[in-house]
Amino acid sequence: MTEALGFFQAWLKSPLRVAAIAPSGRALSSLITSEISHDTGPVIELGPGSGSFTRALIAGGVRQEDLALIEFGSEFAAALHFRYPQARTLWMDATRLRTVDLFDGRLAGAVVSGLPLLSMPPRKIIAILAGAFRKMRVDGAFYQFTYGPSCPVPRRLLDRLGLEAERIGGTLANIPPAAVYRLRRRAPETGL
Ligand SMILES: C[S@@+](CC[C@H](N)C(=O)[O-])C[C@H]1O[C@@H](n2cnc3c(N)ncnc32)[C@H](O)[C@@H]1O
Numbered sequence: 001m002t003e004a005l006g007f008f009q010a011w012l013k014s015p016l017r018v019a020a021i022a023p024s025g026r027a028l029s030s031l032i033t034s035e036i037s038h039d040t041g042p043v044i045e046l047g048p049g050s051g052s053f054t055r056a057l058i059a060g061g062v063r064q065e066d067l068a069l070i071e072f073g074s075e076f077a078a079a080l081h082f083r084y085p086q087a088r089t090l091w092m093d094a095t096r097l098r099t100v101d102l103f104d105g106r107l108a109g110a111v112v113s114g115l116p117l118l119s120m121p122p123r124k125i126i127a128i129l130a131g132a133f134r135k136m137r138v139d140g141a142f143y144q145f146t147y148g149p150s151c152p153v154p155r156r157l158l159d160r161l162g163l164e165a166e167r168i169g170g171t172l173a174n175i176p177p178a179a180v181y182r183l184r185r186r187a188p189e190t191g192l
Contacts, residue, residue: 003050010049010075017072019116023049024145027173029056032112032143032180035168040109042066044102044135046094046128047114049076054084057112068102070094095124097131108135111142117152125153129161133185142183143168151181162186 004022011018024032029052036043038061048054048069058064064086071077077091088102094115102108111132117125132142142163146152151165158165163183170179 006075006079007050010073013075014073016119017116018049019119020049020147022175024052024114024178025171025174026052026056027171028145028178028180029053031169031171032145033057033060035141035143035182036110036112037061038063041137042068042103042106042108044068044070044097044108044111044132045114046070046097046111046132047072047116048080049073049114051076051080051083053112053114054080054087058084066103068108070097095127095131097128098134099131102135107137107140109137109140111136111140113142113144115144117144118146118148122154122157125157126161129153129157129163129183133161133163138185140184143180144183145178145180147176147178153181153183158183 007023008021011021032053033056043062043066045053048071064084067087069080069087069089072093074091077089081089164186165181165183168180168182
């Protein structure tokens with residue numbers, strides 16, 4: 001069974017959770033991982049699915065041991081565990097991120113998210129982002145892709161969490177075309 005067919009079958013079973021009929025293509029995978037390398041240290045991937053971004057992360061120098069893969073679909077989680085035995089694959093809901101120790105207490109340098117945030121209620125998005133930033137260093141960044149025309153995290157949620165979002169690029173070479181946003185903690189005000 002090809003990766004694309006397996007992905008499509010997962011979507012047929014759970015269209016809301018999978019939220020795409022095909023895995024992300026190479027252009028989007030390169031874009032969302034473009035600022036991440038071996039030097040980033042531990043990386044958390046949320047909703048890796050069939051592993052398009054995981055492959056790009058490893059190709060970009062991230063060691064399997066420095067990867068935590070958080071996936072709610074049992075079909076995807078089992079395949080990821082088999083393919084990346086040295087990565088930490090957790091079959092769980094990303095909203096519970098704050099409850100797990102991923103890298104023996106070390107903090108991550110980045111989070112890469114393939115989660116369908118646009119179809120999630122605000123309380124779920126808050127739990128995911130609060131958990132992710134709790135697991136990251138202060139200079140850590142959260143990368144999220146979207147098929148929509150703007151950042152998939154509404155402005156009022158960014159304000160509430162003290163985050164800022166920047167679009168780092170977009171690609172038409174994906175089905176459908178997609179853009180990537182980088183979320184970071186806002187710099188503290190200096191009062192000057
Ligand atoms: C749009 S697909 C993206 C898959 C892959 N990253 C890609 O770009 O090809 C969304 C993925 O998020 C997973 N997912 C959805 N909700 C989740 C949750 N609450 N916790 C963890 N994974 C979730 C789905 O099972 C699916 O693998």
